[in-house]
Amino acid sequence: MRRILIINPITSKEFDNMTKEYLEKIKDPCTQIECVSIKKGPASIETFYDEAFAQPEILKVADRYKDKCDAIVVDCFADPGLYAIRELVDIPVIGPAEASMVVATMLGHKFAVISTMRNSGPWTELQAMAYGLSNRMAAAIGIDIPVLELSKDPKKTAGYIVKAAKEIIQHKGAEVIILGCTGMVSVAEMVKQELDVPLIEPLATSLKVAEMMIDLKLRHSKLGLYMAPEKGKIVGY
Amino acid sequence: MRRILIINPITSKEFDNMTKEYLEKIKDPCTQIECVSIKKGPASIETFYDEAFAQPEILKVADRYKDKCDAIVVDCFADPGLYAIRELVDIPVIGPAEASMVVATMLGHKFAVISTMRNSGPWTELQAMAYGLSNRMAAAIGIDIPVLELSKDPKKTAGYIVKAAKEIIQHKGAEVIILGCTGMVSVAEMVKQELDVPLIEPLATSLKVAEMMIDLKLRHSKLGLYMAPEKGKIVGY
């Protein structure tokens, strides 16, 4: 039995039920999932500022659960705290952006990411640069709907995403579309119906990548980028 | 129940039993695997020449089985025929080199590939360039043992690989090691024991990536690089 911890790195309850229900349908029968939200931090992650305030709590959750699970998924496309958790624990830690992008590279020549606010375009470009995948990304754009409003009018949200996707497929050569926010789960199915290319929903993808890592008994290297931290050095948390 | 076809793209019987047995242990209980070798073609794939003579048969096997399986794995690190099979079928097709490299990027900053003959070094560099992953690869080298001799003296083979890996970890900053030949299955465990960094065995990894793709209902884009071929255009095969 695989045990996977989903860390929901926001304080808003917006997506709690949806996430759980959604993943229960997607997970392997031999996988147990636990979803934990943070108590302190941002209502949603849309800026580096938000991300900074989410990280300490993410790490505390990871520390608390690390012996009770076999892999961790951080439920946010910003991959907040991804490297820090990898340093802290000895099990696979999956970030939705990273997982989605690498899976996308196997499905077509170039992928595109469609996300929320305007700043998410360059932010995603920055992620692609850091992950070394810039030359496989056709474009990254936002549809100007904030995270917490994505589910308010799902039809509108889906419509915006589809329009943006078709534009990018037509003019930038995108062959695969990645939803650039794990809060887009609720509209993924609607979007999928309208597109002729593969659609990657990052949360489901992360869960499956986590299961795969567990099955392959793979762990992050501790001989280079990820070094085990000295927890005692932290004061006041 | 997932049905995965493993195409063994060589005429040698060298690895047949080993592959089957090995994958039976690794596959999910809900996965059925079928291993099919080609009847015409090379005894092993060590050159582009070998690869060229393997491809038509690989495609015929894929065509014959494509309605009886849910994903295909090509059991060779050269990823022979990868793009052509993707054009031909409507199910996920996984290549060990591509799958191993993308998985490796999630495990550490830079990966290295250790393969068979001297030419496999630049060949792997070429793959990394085509897959857009050059900047995540620390090095790619061969240990000068031909494919069909890898299992003759497993201890020697493992020893050469370990030596090469340690050298690359120490001097080139590799944090993850990929075995650059699916014929190295027999020594994977031995090598793993000796290394302080994650070791990726490409065949197991490909199988698990295939299961993941099936579960995520993902298929290759047919709107760009991969276009359905006209089979009627082929004469004499």
Place this chain on the structure above:
Amino acid sequence: MRRILIINPITSKEFDNMTKEYLEKIKDPCTQIECVSIKKGPASIETFYDEAFAQPEILKVADRYKDKCDAIVVDCFADPGLYAIRELVDIPVIGPAEASMVVATMLGHKFAVISTMRNSGPWTELQAMAYGLSNRMAAAIGIDIPVLELSKDPKKTAGYIVKAAKEIIQHKGAEVIILGCTGMVSVAEMVKQELDVPLIEPLATSLKVAEMMIDLKLRHSKLGLYMAPEKGKIVGY
């Protein structure tokens, strides 16, 4: 006297006379050319699938003629079998895509490739990545005319190419245009008249690069990527 073998890697007779006549006018007086088509394989190469079925016969032709010629040109922009032939023979082997792209880099800052079907755009991008020339390519697109229809209505074909070229010159900064199919020979002159930038016809370019390689007594390195194959390992061909 230089002897150059042109391998026409398709079974269609569509271009046979045209190719021969065309090259006779372009070749140096001290060059003899021989054009050989394959007997088994695709009518035209428009997919990786087609390419796979062309390669064994290409290699057999190369093997049969390798002692009677001083260089080989593969007459197809997909550069089918390019690396495999280089492994097999000890004379220069020229691929139209590779030759055209490197020549183009000397003529202007960025080149663009205009080819046949939609998939040829990303395919050419893939070639540019593998050849290490992505940053010199402005764009690569198809005009949605299949190879075997290029010569049906030459005026229409030329018109489509000119329109696409002007668009790319204007909006993507292309300074040199490469015809992305050796079957475009028949319209090259018409296109050239309409453009203010250099036009590279890949077949003529390949022939001249082959002559140059012969004159410079240059051969492919056999100490790295290209390793001489063991022909005895191939069964059933």
Place this chain on the structure above:
Amino acid sequence: MRRILIINPITSKEFDNMTKEYLEKIKDPCTQIECVSIKKGPASIETFYDEAFAQPEILKVADRYKDKCDAIVVDCFADPGLYAIRELVDIPVIGPAEASMVVATMLGHKFAVISTMRNSGPWTELQAMAYGLSNRMAAAIGIDIPVLELSKDPKKTAGYIVKAAKEIIQHKGAEVIILGCTGMVSVAEMVKQELDVPLIEPLATSLKVAEMMIDLKLRHSKLGLYMAPEKGKIVGY
């Protein structure tokens, strides 16, 4: 009069006096500097984990002082919180790694970074990738001395750095050396004496870049990557 805030993003008092004294000598007479340490967080930043726990306090300090200064320098080569602070404030925010690397590119063909622990090598490579400067960096390595021990035996520290620098200059083509930790201020002069190439001390460089940004009245763009955060969204801090 320019007012520059130096945020010392660690709770250790180790470097407080040194930093202040050092910068007083380097700053322009028309610059006032204020050094502020964080009260909660890591004693030193050597892992992403440490960085995560430093960021909320860094942002609070920046928020508290943002109307009383004209630019901010984050005194750590990890550039912790760099993008988040830029989102929060409307004045220039300088990170030592970024500032040092861009200045280095003007001084020679390739620079190298010499830092503290082994993990700092790949970490710096990651920074160079994200800053788009990988192709100007010859190498990045650690000397295996933790941040808080750098000043214990300055001679030893300087000796290790000089040895590493000479090695990299000789074998990797580095033409400029960057000290990869702002805690190396105490040994910068000693190291400089021993090297034939320019040495960049990142803290001084950051201060001067900050002065320059103020004088040029330049601010970070708020129309793309850096979007003003909604502070009200943060709970519990």
Place this chain on the structure above:
Amino acid sequence: MRRILIINPITSKEFDNMTKEYLEKIKDPCTQIECVSIKKGPASIETFYDEAFAQPEILKVADRYKDKCDAIVVDCFADPGLYAIRELVDIPVIGPAEASMVVATMLGHKFAVISTMRNSGPWTELQAMAYGLSNRMAAAIGIDIPVLELSKDPKKTAGYIVKAAKEIIQHKGAEVIILGCTGMVSVAEMVKQELDVPLIEPLATSLKVAEMMIDLKLRHSKLGLYMAPEKGKIVGY
């Protein structure tokens, strides 16, 4: 007191007063500037040809003044003679294109350069490639106004620049605009008023970078790319 030499590498008197007046307002009180034009050479630098005829005189001016100044700025966005002067002298030498681009990378994710004639677009792309900054540049274009006509109708010039800038910000993701000609000083203020993103005026930026280099006591490496020339080897100048 810092002494900075501004070399105006053109024979036209067009910008002489403007440059001097402009920089007097921008320079630090403790900086003295001297502006020297060349007597032989091009009226303006708009081609590599112009640049070639400017260089010998630039080098003579640099040689004549090198002991009387602490840094040199070449007042042209083509950075003419930049590397040659660095070889010749032992003080910092600043080129406006290089300085502007590196400063721009600290202000936003991608910058764009707006310059004079059509050829300045690819020329700037070439600079970005040589400086290793291609992946931080969104676009580079000319507005089709020659250098010597920029100041004739400043309103028109400013209008063209603003229009081009807005287009690039909107469609190419530019977050920072660089004026791609030091002759645009006269319209910089007008342009700045119209844009929501940072505007970099390269001449002012170069002066400030020069002051910074002096203050940091940094010099170009002489152990690699820049080697001291043998002046005696030059005949006839």
Place this chain on the structure above:
Amino acid sequence: MRRILIINPITSKEFDNMTKEYLEKIKDPCTQIECVSIKKGPASIETFYDEAFAQPEILKVADRYKDKCDAIVVDCFADPGLYAIRELVDIPVIGPAEASMVVATMLGHKFAVISTMRNSGPWTELQAMAYGLSNRMAAAIGIDIPVLELSKDPKKTAGYIVKAAKEIIQHKGAEVIILGCTGMVSVAEMVKQELDVPLIEPLATSLKVAEMMIDLKLRHSKLGLYMAPEKGKIVGY
């Protein structure tokens, strides 16, 4: 009959006869070559400073001969004035570094350049960056023999080159060696005998590329990077 102008961009007579004799043997029977040295300028080109003083005379020679020849080769691996001549004339202009590098990419996976002084290593790296070929270059180094001493002790020179080449082939994966100075003509044959990989002599290669460009009737694009200069703008030359 093709007429090719060889511009020898140095004032030293060192290589005059050798160049002429050498090229007479290599040229096609239907090619006439004319070798012209410059009268003012450097004795040899080993720095950017030297190059700067060579360029005006190179351009004057090109201008004087441009109507009497069909292509121009600049006989120096620094490719001095390459882009400026291309602007000035309407015939192909070939630079030895550019021509050698592009030819090398067709012969093996990675090439290396072996040149004269230490600074030629990074200089060649800079060329490779500007030509967009960095990822095909394994290394570039100097052997610490000045240009004008290369022919003094040819055996020694050849020995140094061979030693460097073998080192780079063994340890950096070079598969093709380029002589990084056209003054190495005299030792090319000796070096070739000692190497198992292709050796590219840049002057012969440039001549043959020039012949090819003439035969293909190709010219440089004038719609982008290369713009026809206004000669009237130059004063005092």
